[in-house]
Each structure stands twice: as C-alpha cells, then as structure tokens.
Amino acid sequence: xxxxxxxxxxxxxxxxxxxxxxxxxxxxxxxxxxxxxxxxxxxxxxxxxxxxxxxxxxxxxxxxxxxxxxxxxxxxxxxxxxxxxxxxxxxxxxxxxxxxxxxxxxxxxxxxxxxxxxxxxxxxxxxxxxxxxxxxxxxxxxxxxxxxxxxxxxxxxxxxxxxxxxxxxxxxxxxxxxxxxxxxxxxxxxxxxxxxxxxxxxxxxxxxxxxxxxxxxxxxxxxxxxxxxxxxxxxxxxxxxxxxxxxxxxxxxxxxxxxxxxxxxxxxxxxxxxxxxxxxxxxxxxxxxxxxxxxxxxxxxxxxxxxxxxxxxxxxxxxxxxxxxxxxxxxxxxxxxxxxx
Amino acid sequence: xxxxxxxxxxxxxxxxxxxxxxxxxxxxxxxxxxxxxxxxxxxxxxxxxxxxxxxxxxxxxxxxxxxxxxxxxxxxxxxxxxxxxxxxxxxxxxxxxxxxxxxxxxxxxxxxxxxxxxxxxxxxxxxxxxxxxxxxxxxxxxxxxxxxxxxxxxxxxxxxxxxxxxxxxxxxxxxxxxxxxxxxxxxxxxxxxxxxxxxxxxxxxxxxxxxxxxxxxxxxxxxxxxxxxxxxxxxxxxxxxxxxxxxxxxxxxxxxxxxxxxxxxxxxxxxxxxxxxxxxxxxxxxxxxxxxxxxxxxxxxxxxxxxxxxxxxxxxxxxxxxxxxxxxxxxxxxxxxxxxx
DNA sequence: TTGTACGCGTTATCAA
DNA sequence: TTGATAACGCGTACAA
Numbered sequence: 001x002x003x004x005x006x007x008x009x010x011x012x013x014x015x016x017x018x019x020x021x022x023x024x025x026x027x028x029x030x031x032x033x034x035x036x037x038x039x040x041x042x043x044x045x046x047x048x049x050x051x052x053x054x055x056x057x058x059x060x061x062x063x064x065x066x067x068x069x070x071x072x073x074x075x076x077x078x079x080x081x082x083x084x085x086x087x088x089x090x091x092x093x094x095x096x097x098x099x100x101x102x103x104x105x106x107x108x109x110x111x112x113x114x115x116x117x118x119x120x121x122x123x124x125x126x127x128x129x130x131x132x133x134x135x136x137x138x139x140x141x142x143x144x145x146x147x148x149x150x151x152x153x154x155x156x157x158x159x160x161x162x163x164x165x166x167x168x169x170x171x172x173x174x175x176x177x178x179x180x181x182x183x184x185x186x187x188x189x190x191x192x193x194x195x196x197x198x199x200x201x202x203x204x205x206x207x208x209x210x211x212x213x214x215x216x217x218x219x220x221x222x223x224x225x226x227x228x229x230x231x232x233x234x235x236x237x238x239x240x241x242x243x244x245x246x247x248x249x250x251x252x253x254x255x256x257x258x259x260x261x262x263x264x265x266x267x268x269x270x271x272x273x274x275x276x277x278x279x280x281x282x283x284x285x286x287x288x289x290x291x292x293x294x295x296x297x298x299x300x301x302x303x304x305x306x307x308x309x310x311x312x313x314x315x316x317x318x319x320x321x322x323x324x325x326x327x328x329x330x331x332x333x334x335x336x337x338x339x340x341x
Numbered sequence: 342x343x344x345x346x347x348x349x350x351x352x353x354x355x356x357x358x359x360x361x362x363x364x365x366x367x368x369x370x371x372x373x374x375x376x377x378x379x380x381x382x383x384x385x386x387x388x389x390x391x392x393x394x395x396x397x398x399x400x401x402x403x404x405x406x407x408x409x410x411x412x413x414x415x416x417x418x419x420x421x422x423x424x425x426x427x428x429x430x431x432x433x434x435x436x437x438x439x440x441x442x443x444x445x446x447x448x449x450x451x452x453x454x455x456x457x458x459x460x461x462x463x464x465x466x467x468x469x470x471x472x473x474x475x476x477x478x479x480x481x482x483x484x485x486x487x488x489x490x491x492x493x494x495x496x497x498x499x500x501x502x503x504x505x506x507x508x509x510x511x512x513x514x515x516x517x518x519x520x521x522x523x524x525x526x527x528x529x530x531x532x533x534x535x536x537x538x539x540x541x542x543x544x545x546x547x548x549x550x551x552x553x554x555x556x557x558x559x560x561x562x563x564x565x566x567x568x569x570x571x572x573x574x575x576x577x578x579x580x581x582x583x584x585x586x587x588x589x590x591x592x593x594x595x596x597x598x599x600x601x602x603x604x605x606x607x608x609x610x611x612x613x614x615x616x617x618x619x620x621x622x623x624x625x626x627x628x629x630x631x632x633x634x635x636x637x638x639x640x641x642x643x644x645x646x647x648x649x650x651x652x653x654x655x656x657x658x659x660x661x662x663x664x665x666x667x668x669x670x671x672x673x674x675x676x677x678x679x680x681x682x
Numbered sequence: 683t684t685g686t687a688c689g690c691g692t693t694a695t696c697a698a
Numbered sequence: 699t700t701g702a703t704a705a706c707g708c709g710t711a712c713a714a
Contacts, residue, residue, distance in 0.1 A: 005481055005482070007690095007691055008691070009691080011683070011713045017700080017701085018700065018701045018702075019691090019692085019701090019702095020693085020694090020700075020701060020702080020703095021699090021700060021701075023691095023692065023693060023694095024693090024699090024700085027693085031699070032699065032700085033699060033700090036700085037699085048477075048480070048481070049455050050453065050457045050481075051691090051692080052399075052452075052459065052690090052692065053395075053457040053458050053459070053692095054394075054395045054396075054398035054399045054404065054458075054459055054690085054691080054692085054693055055395075055399055055690075055691035055692035055693085055706090057395035057693085057707080058393075058395045058396055058399065058690095058691080058692070058693090058705095058707065059691090059692055059693040059694075059706055059708095060692090060693070060706095061706080063395065065438070073424040073427075074424075074623065076623075079420055079421075079424065080420075083414040083415075083420065083441070086414075086439050086441055087441050087443075090441060095438055095440075095458075095550075096438065096439050097406070097436055097437065097438050097439075098427050098437050098438075098439050099431070099436075100424070100427055100428050100431060102428075112391065112691050113391075114395065115391045115397075116391045116392050116394040117394050117436075118393065118394070118395055136389075138474045139389070140346055140391075141346070141390070204521060210693090223684085226623075226627060227351065230628065254693075255627065255629070256627075258629075259627060259628035259629050260628070262628075262629075263628075282415065282417075282567075282626070286597075286600060286629075287571065287597075287600035287601070287604075288594065288596070288599075288600050288603075288627075288629035288630070289629070335347070341699090347706055348706090348708085349707065349708065349709095350707075350708095358684075358685085359684065359685045359686075360685090360686095360707090360708085361684075361685065361686080361687095361708095361709075361710075362683090362685075363708095364708065364709055364710085365683095365684085365709090365710095366709095368709085372683075372685060373683070373684085374684090377683085377684085392707090392708080393706090393707055393708065394708095395706085395707080395708090396690090396706070396707035396708035396709085397707085397708055397709075398690095398708090399689090399690045399691065399692090399706095399707085399708070399709090400689085400690060400707090400708055400710080401690095401708090401709075402690080518705045646691060
C-alpha cells in the first residue's frame, strides 16, 4: 500500500547484481551481457521499477523536458501549432512542459522559473519576452528556439515562416487574378508575423506595378480575432474605394470578415471580391468559409523547431541558425484559381 | 561562459550563512529572520541562483509537475479544454506536462513512463487507458483525476459534465419549442460523453412523453468531426421522416451539418428545423453558425479538476470523489428561445 | 533562529 | 563485463 517505490538498489538485490549494473541495463548504449540484462529486466518488472527522472536529472544536469512557451491560445493557429509541437517533442523522446504567458505582466520572472527544471531546451512561440530573457536561458546552458518571433538573435536559433514571402504570394495571386484595388488587413497591435506579411504583400506590389493600375492600402483592425474581422468589414465594404481583393494576415480575421460580408452585401457582389487568408487553420476549409489562403506549413515548422533544438543539443557551440520555411497558396472558393495556359 | 549553475552552497558562502539557511530562505513557511533572508536573496540574485527542481524533487519525492493526458486535439472542444487546464494548473503553482496519446497502440506503456517523473498528479481527459493504468499510478502514489471518462472508479477522483443532464436539457428545449420529430446524432465510436448525452436526451423524452406525439431516433455518424456532420446531413434531411429538431452531441458535428444543409435545402426550410449542439466551442458563436447549444462549462470543469487534485494531495486517504457539473442551455439562432409567460 | 550532518536515487569513474 | 565508490544539490532532523 504505502510501500515506497522500488529503486535500482532493490532491483539489484532481487537480480543478484550490483546497483550500477541495473543502471547500465537501462542504458541502451551500455555494453552488458544480454543474460544479466534480461535478469535485471525481470526483476525490475516484478518490482514495478521505473527510473527516477529526478535522480537522473541531477547527474546528467539535464532533464528531458522541453519548455513550450506560448500565449493567446484562443487564436486557432497558435493552438493548432502548439499541438503539433507537443506531438513532435514527444516523438523525440522528450516531454513538453507547456507555459502560457498570456496576461502576464511578469513574463520574464515567470520564464526564469523554467530554469529550475534543467530543461533540455525552450521553444518560444509567443509572448513578448524581453531580449535578455533568451540570454538568461543561454547563460544557464538552456538552448532557445524562437519561432516566428524575430529575424535576428545573437544567441537563439530561429525558425520562421517566410512571412514576407507569404505576403508576396498573396499579392501575386491577386495580380494573376486581375485584381487592381487591394487591401491588406492586420491587427493594430504589431506582431512580427503580421507585420512582415503585410510588408511582403505591399513590397511585392510596389516592385511589380509598372503603372498606377493597382492600388493597395493597409487597414488595421482592433485585434487578431474573429470579432475584429467581423467589425472591420463595414469599413472595408462601404468605403468609396471598395476593394476587389482583400488579404488578411490571419485566417480567422478573414472568417469574421466573410460572415459580416454576408449580411452587408449580396453573394453576387461578394463574388467579385477576392479574399485570401493566411495560415490555413482548420476552419479555413469548412464549407462556410472555404477560404483561399496562404498556408503556413505548421507541421513542417514544428518539426524544424524541434529538430533545431536537437541539433543544438548535439552541437552546443555551433553558430545560431536561422531558417525561413516557405508558404504555399491554397486555392479555395474565395479566390478562384485563374485558368493558366 | 561555461561556469556551472550556482547552487545553494554558493549562495550560502556569498551570504555568509549555512547552506540550510539558504534552503530555508526560499521556503515561505520557514521561520527565519527577515535580515538574513534578504541577505540570502541578494546573494542569490547576484549569482543568478535558481532552486534545482531535480534535487528538490528527490527530497520531497514529488515534483510539482502535473501530467495532462489527452488525445484527439483536432477536436476543438478538447483543445479548448486542454488550454484551460494548462492555465489552471499554472495558476496553482504547478507545471503542466502534456501527453498526447492519439494513435498510440501502447497507451499503457506510454503512461507508465509518466511514473518516472514523480508527478504530483495526472489528469486524464481523453484516450482510452485500460482500467489498471489508473491503478498503476495510485500504486505509485500518484493521484489520478478522470475527466469525462467514466462514472465510476475505485481509486481515481472523477470530474464530469452532467452529460445525461446535458442531453435532457436539449430534449426539454425541443419540447418547449413544440418540436415533435427529433433526432439525436453521435459518433459511431462510442465515447463516454456522447453516449451519455444521447442517453439523457432519449430518456428525458421517454419519461415526458404521454402520447405518441413526439418521435425520437438516434443517428450515428462516422466520427466526431466536422466532416462527419457534413456527410450525415443528407441522410437526415432526405429521410421521409424529416425531423424538426436535431441534437448533436458535439458542436462541430452540428457545424458540419449546418454547412451541408445550406446546400441541400433552402434557408426557409432550414428555419423550421431546430438544431442544438453540445459543448459551446468558440465556433458555435461565429455568425456562420450561431448555434444554439448546451454549454459545457469548461473553465469550471478545469478548475474543478485541478482543485480535486489539490484536495487529494492534501488528504491522500480520503474516499474518491465524484462530481457532475451541470450544463447550461445557450440560445442562439438555430433554435430560438420560446416566448415564455 | 541558525548550523551540522545526512540521505534522496541515479550516473560516472575507476579498478577488478 | 561487472562492482565499489563518489558525486549531483537539495530538504530536514537534530543540536546548538
């Protein structure tokens, strides 16, 4: 009942070997006779023995926990991405420790707490930790991977979507479809991803417009939420300069817009307005929206993030890496694929 | 650079006290002079000292990690619920270690791995672990809280939505609205929640029907997904016994149904068919669906689950608890609130 | 209130 | 291949 957990010493006695031999038996890289190993396993099984990770961590100075720092999980993309990270971390034999830093004035303090866990690494996907928090981790020997946070860091590895490229893809699609009056929508509060996407969108147009035929303006909505998209629709659709193409830096803002549009204008009118979202969240393919979007390959990015971490653990002193993963246009019904030659 | 992390011993030397005094300084319950504590804190700050959780866990025989076992995170409700659990666990000064057991043939083995972490507890919200896995945890002194998994356990604490009550609420709502030809839809693969909801729905009707005026049948769709709802619409809407009220055991199945219905029948026809979902996921309030639903108060359930765990840690030997948290009807446009006197 | 001494369960080192 | 022994960094009796 209240008997304490079996230790390697208990197993050793039952198996008639030394405690060190038990330890070695559970290390695949240790050379040990198959006979004793089996004897040890049998004894361990009988006692319900499990390695004590705390003790192991003390020696190795490294737990196999990976900190996943996130925020704003009400954003569907972030949520979907977190899940992929969780699965990916698990697949590498590591364990995800999740940390939500939404509504935290004291992010830095909170993050410092993670140092206590001798983490194998930290993957930061959201939140706005100060520059030096990353350095704090590095100083304590904990590798940091930044995902969609910034373009440059002296110490942390970086994995990003090619956000500018994503914006450019949307712009290109509109041009191919002959749209001439464009709008790009992002949340007022600047996030790295959204700002870069909008920038990529506008830059592409600027460098591909030879005359004044195409106009593009940036519109800011309140937040990066469905509701914000819903609210901004009126402003966009009733302007004297009604656009024929709208690029949203996040899918669910686009969904809000589409729902509002159904009430503001006729389906026929709506058909002439192309809409492109960004991320390709699950919702985008629902029939209610069927949203053409620039897909952020989240599985690939999650894999890359974890792989980057493993690499860093293997080569702790190599130079910080940086990769930008390309986006991909998914045509659905809000902007039909143009007939190509 | 490669200097090792500061330990309590280092802090002790710098502060001119013993190592145990440092240890005590970081324990709020320890009585210690404020002067020395401040001196210790100052020294700790200077050295960037952080408690080593591994060492702490060894002594206390308990980490402050809580295992969150889940599966099928593509289901929006599960995903939303996981996030609330994460936040709730964090708010209690504990850390969530998430484990996804989707597509795992070896759930039991995987779960056994958790024992290595000296977890403070495990909250199981999904997956179909065998009965004895719970017992394995208990045997190792790790409390288990089951959420929406079953109605009975000898060893684990249980927190459930009142699933039968949720079904009954939906049935009652249809009756109040004068609906007479009802259908309840759940996924073919029986999950505890869905089965109980359907059961509650049908039982309520059975015990409140005094004549043959009301008919109710159960329809099974392939899985618990949006697509399944989309696919099942045809079968429901083209039956010779077309219903005037449909209860879906999960919101997003209802959303799939609604999207399909828009293409199968006119908006006018659809108006005469009441639709109720269950869970109240974020999607349900989007204008594209505006789904009347039986809300599963997920924040409350998450709070209850964590609180139950804390209670168990406080009183390890008390009898297993069981609570059913009531659901609540949220009227939206797919079934209008009847005018009451 | 503070210090001394010990043990938690594992891995790593070294010798056999 | 195996065994003895020494850390790892903390919490906690016990003594002062």
